[in-house]
Amino acid sequence: MLIEKFNPLEDEMIQVLNEEGDIIRPEWMPEISDEEVLSLFRTMQKTRAIDSIALSLQRQGRMLTYAASLGQEAAQVGSGYALKKTDWAVPAFRELGMWLTKGWSVDKILQYWYGNEWGSHTGEDLRLLPISVPISSQFQHAVGIGMSIRLKGENDVVMAYTGDGGTSQGDFHEAMNFAGVYRTPNVFVIQNNQYAISVPVVIQTASKNLAMKALAYGMPGILVDGNDLFAVLAVSQQAVAYARETGPVLIEAYTYRMGAHTTSDDPTKYRTDDEVDPWKEKDPLLRVEKYLIKKNLLKQEEIEAMKEALEEEVMEAYRSIEHSSDTEIEEIFSYHYEKMTPQLQDQLDEYRNYLKGAASDGK
Amino acid sequence: MLIEKFNPLEDEMIQVLNEEGDIIRPEWMPEISDEEVLSLFRTMQKTRAIDSIALSLQRQGRMLTYAASLGQEAAQVGSGYALKKTDWAVPAFRELGMWLTKGWSVDKILQYWYGNEWGSHTGEDLRLLPISVPISSQFQHAVGIGMSIRLKGENDVVMAYTGDGGTSQGDFHEAMNFAGVYRTPNVFVIQNNQYAISVPVVIQTASKNLAMKALAYGMPGILVDGNDLFAVLAVSQQAVAYARETGPVLIEAYTYRMGAHTTSDDPTKYRTDDEVDPWKEKDPLLRVEKYLIKKNLLKQEEIEAMKEALEEEVMEAYRSIEHSSDTEIEEIFSYHYEKMTPQLQDQLDEYRNYLKGAASDGK
Amino acid sequence: MANKINIVQAVQQALQNEMALDPTVVVYGEDVGVEGGVFRATVGLQQEFGKERAFDTPLAESAIVGSAIGMAINGMKPVVEIQFMGFIYPAVNQIVSHAARYRNRTRGLRHLPMVIRAPYGGGIRALEHHSESTEALFAHIPGLKVVIPSTPYDTKGLLIAAIRDPDPVLFLEPKRIYRAFRQDVPEEAYTLPIGKAKVLQEGDDVTVVTWGAMVPDVQKAVSGIEELSIEVIDLRTISPMDRETIIESVEKTGRILVVHEAAKSFGAGAEIIAVVNEKAFLSLEAPPMRLTGFDTTFPLPRGEEHYIPSPERIRHKIRELAAY
Amino acid sequence: MANKINIVQAVQQALQNEMALDPTVVVYGEDVGVEGGVFRATVGLQQEFGKERAFDTPLAESAIVGSAIGMAINGMKPVVEIQFMGFIYPAVNQIVSHAARYRNRTRGLRHLPMVIRAPYGGGIRALEHHSESTEALFAHIPGLKVVIPSTPYDTKGLLIAAIRDPDPVLFLEPKRIYRAFRQDVPEEAYTLPIGKAKVLQEGDDVTVVTWGAMVPDVQKAVSGIEELSIEVIDLRTISPMDRETIIESVEKTGRILVVHEAAKSFGAGAEIIAVVNEKAFLSLEAPPMRLTGFDTTFPLPRGEEHYIPSPERIRHKIRELAAY
Numbered sequence A, B: 001m002l003i004e005k006f007n008p009l010e011d012e013m014i015q016v017l018n019e020e021g022d023i024i025r026p027e028w029m030p031e032i033s034d035e036e037v038l039s040l041f042r043t044m045q046k047t048r049a050i051d052s053i054a055l056s057l058q059r060q061g062r063m064l065t066y067a068a069s070l071g072q073e074a075a076q077v078g079s080g081y082a083l084k085k086t087d088w089a090v091p092a093f094r095e096l097g098m099w100l101t102k103g104w105s106v107d108k109i110l111q112y113w114y115g116n117e118w119g120s121h122t123g124e125d126l127r128l129l130p131i132s133v134p135i136s137s138q139f140q141h142a143v144g145i146g147m148s149i150r151l152k153g154e155n156d157v158v159m160a161y162t163g164d165g166g167t168s169q170g171d172f173h174e175a176m177n178f179a180g181v182y183r184t185p186n187v188f189v190i191q192n193n194q195y196a197i198s199v200p201v202v203i204q205t206a207s208k209n210l211a212m213k214a215l216a217y218g219m220p221g222i223l224v225d226g227n228d229l230f231a232v233l234a235v236s237q238q239a240v241a242y243a244r245e246t247g248p249v250l251i252e253a254y255t256y257r258m259g260a261h262t263t264s265d266d267p268t269k270y271r272t273d274d275e276v277d278p279w280k281e282k283d284p285l286l287r288v289e290k291y292l293i294k295k296n297l298l299k300q301e302e303i304e305a306m307k308e309a310l311e312e313e314v315m316e317a318y319r320s321i322e323h324s325s326d327t328e329i330e331e332i333f334s335y336h337y338e339k340m341t342p343q344l345q346d347q348l349d350e351y352r353n354y355l356k357g358a359a360s361d362g363k
Numbered sequence C, D: 001m002a003n004k005i006n007i008v009q010a011v012q013q014a015l016q017n018e019m020a021l022d023p024t025v026v027v028y029g030e031d032v033g034v035e036g037g038v039f040r041a042t043v044g045l046q047q048e049f050g051k052e053r054a055f056d057t058p059l060a061e062s063a064i065v066g067s068a069i070g071m072a073i074n075g076m077k078p079v080v081e082i083q084f085m086g087f088i089y090p091a092v093n094q095i096v097s098h099a100a101r102y103r104n105r106t107r108g109l110r111h112l113p114m115v116i117r118a119p120y121g122g123g124i125r126a127l128e129h130h131s132e133s134t135e136a137l138f139a140h141i142p143g144l145k146v147v148i149p150s151t152p153y154d155t156k157g158l159l160i161a162a163i164r165d166p167d168p169v170l171f172l173e174p175k176r177i178y179r180a181f182r183q184d185v186p187e188e189a190y191t192l193p194i195g196k197a198k199v200l201q202e203g204d205d206v207t208v209v210t211w212g213a214m215v216p217d218v219q220k221a222v223s224g225i226e227e228l229s230i231e232v233i234d235l236r237t238i239s240p241m242d243r244e245t246i247i248e249s250v251e252k253t254g255r256i257l258v259v260h261e262a263a264k265s266f267g268a269g270a271e272i273i274a275v276v277n278e279k280a281f282l283s284l285e286a287p288p289m290r291l292t293g294f295d296t297t298f299p300l301p302r303g304e305e306h307y308i309p310s311p312e313r314i315r316h317k318i319r320e321l322a323a324y
């Protein structure tokens, strides 16, 4: 098994699909039908469509802070696709591609970024936790779910995400350590996109790579080309299988954040085009596109049509939430406890009374 | 250099002095005069004398909670002795042998355990931080000192201590990671005494050993027999030299907590004599004693006399603080800020007035 | 069936009852399994329910609380122990940023039936960080409940209520009186309502509100005052606070003293006084007063006797308030 | 020489002045170096003072604060940034268990001249955890000082005072008004006393105490009330609180309203009311009141307008208080 044989100290990186769209390690190619490849490609395109619509809405003032996934689609879609519906996914905040494979709906996703808590009501049957903003804190929840799975004799796997920056947090360490001790069915995915806002990964850690951090917890760690859909999928499938049977695994998906950290960020302050440009050739979508075209599974025009259709679909989803996104006053109060405390009830009443008075004052 | 060549993944352990008191790896024997060996042996005996007096005082109700170092004297004295006077030591709470090498006086040490803050006023010129109770939190301070040393162009080293339990804390990880990034002159010492109160190290981590955790931070890690004074000293000297010149190092000193966790603990609840007994033969003092006797540097009677003299010295120190250890009321208030806040002044006045009133009421 | 048990035994019994009744209840923390807790609050649980349901953890408070959040998300009812309240701080991010917020964040989709137990308070001649009473910090956090019992009976009933509560509860145990006295307590499971104070003694002249380990001290203080009729309220839940019971009492007495062990400024006493002002201002005949710990770190043992208000000081303060 | 600058520029200038004057001052945190801070509060410092004295750190708040403690022990004056107050919680153990305690723990042998800066408060249409106002938590901790400025002039003077203070200061910056207005501020370094409130406007009928980003809102509210003479106090330091200024005012007006953005219960307003009761009870003509955030998590942007008391609500509350 790749997972067990791989030695992260050697700093090599698993690759299957090269930049020309050729399969260079067929023995590692995941077993996947052409329809599945097409569907994954579509999901990656959808990720990109959401990013582009959200960014343009943001510029128009119709969307708030937004964190794009541009460049990281393979890492997200490839890993997320390795999960069953009954497996859990525990995101950080930049896993759009994974959210789509897991079934979080586009309107909910946009509602989240548009600043409404209902966006995090991901849906009754979705084993997907909401976005977690405090970096790496969600790893602890993932491990707790893993512990409960072992305890209940369930057969599910929990895949948790963090960034390269996230590896510096105490919670990253504590969670990985717990997972090692209790041999929980966890897959930990680090999307190493080289930056934590403006801070490059060389200031984040002196570790040779991030995958090898697994050794400190007695678990396998594997480094994969995060811009290679097939490699990510292959490694993730094996990791998920390993987690289900044996214990936790760490995956480092080596990738690059092509855009700004969020819409509040201006990356030209801390990095040059010279650094960014070479990564354009490593575009994870381009590779799959080349593969599909070479295999005659898709034509260039079809791709353009797909993009357009997806953008329209996303705009549709946005329109469905744009005007319904203001929070009802009562909702601010009513979800803190099963039943509102008398304090909350008082405060709600007082505020409503004030509003009534203000309204009748004509203010 | 041992430090750089050592591969913690191979799980071997540096040893110099065996249980018979013979030097088995002369090439690693630290350069140390007979007088120095005698003096270190004496310090180890003193450590044991303090432990034994403190425990007996505790049983008499003349001492409070106490955490003994029994069995860990070599790990503590050997590491502490590698430091210069100008180097810093940052303890957890079970480093008695190191405290003595660093110059913390016995009366202060006893005063600390006897529940008076003045015990932590270690002395103006001592580069020794006070005991730090919240596990591994002190690693962060050690790294901060290390950062400031680099910044100021100083040439000192900072040696920080934690236990096997301490490796599970987020602070352990964050501090080690900072040290790696800033290449601070830090030596991190884990006294792996196999237990965190009742929790054995196998429940603490799934890592093969603790030394290899260093790899995650891009620093060398080395595993040493913590019951072997010469091995600990050799490794520590090299680590200190490495830290001074190059960057941080992690040392795992493999040892065993022979006694209870503290005087509040009863280890028979969680471990058997069968487990403890074999460690008696690995007694770090016995080994040095055998070495010294074989080398004709010390006679059995002299050892007995040394023990007695040391115990008397410790009792003397205790007597000097036993009756002077109650806290002055003002001291409770006056060290929170450079100047007492009006709130504190009020509270002190009110309390004093109350006491005066109570006294004049004859209460 | 009743048994005569002390507070720490009541904790143990509550856990045992609930683990027997509800297979989703699990208990874990540092030294909680094999040893049965450094205070013996979880003794016997691993023997009875196995290593899966009562177990030791690595030394990491953030992971203890954080993993409990995950457990609760997947249908368990974790009851985790923080060995001393002074060691809860590494877990504050998990408590404040997640435990308290999950229900609201997800608009009710996910809620967290979890309990964080921690022995709190000073006066046990302990090392630094073993004497904290920082309930006010957690009471300020929306989405948390903070409970502090003062008797074996209340401990058991409130802890079981906390375990059955669908939301996170911080359950602070008054370790100074863990073994101070015994009480007849039903052997079976029962609950007491979270959010309800208890009037321990009715009176007309002065209201004294207190909680936890200060309760017996207040009772002692009050029992030495013949000339006044004093109402004593055991708050029992710090948040959400039972304002009604306090207000009703102050409307009767016109005078209130809050006694707590925590530092004075920005402590829970301030909130009680603010509430009394808001709800019973016109009844006040004297300034609401506080008798509390100082605004200092809890002193080490050789100074600790000064910190916690003694029954004599409480008595003195009650008289001062009554004489106002 | 004066320059017209806003609050975030005042922060930057204070840092720059002090770094120039005192080589032991260092500035660090996430994105603080190359980028100059996500709010640009440290912009230009790395260029001017080098990577040694203004630098980026790994993403770890506990290490940021914990290493600052070590730096301070070895004679530096670290000024560290927590990117948003909502991310201070991982550092709480270092703040509460060490920063606040070192001087007392060592009976004065070691003290920590360090500043923890964090932008606080809501109303900027941000994601979760970017809107916290939990100053009350830190104000309750003995050994800490908590400062919140509301103008460029105060920001600069108080931040420099904080840097020169031999003890740890938590310096909370009102990010909602970071760029709201400019003020003439001396270009040179100067200090303002920590622990002193400021009477912004004198008045006889009602006292309003507030701080930080609420100050302009209160001023707006007050400017719309012609019929009352209102005294407005900008608290500026939450702990240690300037009780004198508040008491003096209440003795005059007999009426006090505290306005803050943080959740109501167990917030800093409660302490102010408790103090007023203790020190000016007989002057009170109406119940001290609070107008604050709700006891809820700060809502996401589509609900946030309801949370922070608006000038209209403040005005309404002042009138309610005056009419009592």
Ligand SMILES: Cc1ncc(C[n+]2csc(CCOP(=O)(O)OP(=O)(O)O)c2C)c(N)n1
Pocket: A094, A133, A134, A135, A162, A163, A164, A165, A166, A167, A193, A195, A196, A197, A257, A261, D030, D059, D061, D083, D087, D090
């Ligand atoms: C505890 C905490 N500190 C700071 C932040 C502010 N912050 C948000 S994202 C980010 C960088 C994250 O970097 P990384 O983990 O590499 O993820 P990426 O943004 O690259 O996907 C920071 C510092 C935060 N959200 N949580």
Ligand SMILES: Cc1ncc(C[n+]2csc(CCOP(=O)(O)OP(=O)(O)O)c2C)c(N)n1
Pocket: B094, B133, B134, B135, B162, B163, B164, B165, B166, B167, B193, B195, B196, B197, B257, B261, C030, C059, C061, C083, C087, C090
């Ligand atoms: C943060 C924190 N949690 C819990 C404790 C209580 N405690 C004191 S010592 C200890 C075990 C420490 O184990 P280890 O690090 O191996 O050191 P040892 O006692 O073996 O020297 C525990 C859990 C503490 N002091 N700090």
Ligand SMILES: [Mg+2]
Pocket: A163, A164, A165, A191, A192, A193, A194, A195, A196, A197
């Ligand atoms: Mg990143």
Ligand SMILES: [Mg+2]
Pocket: B163, B164, B165, B191, B192, B193, B194, B195, B196, B197
């Ligand atoms: Mg240990």
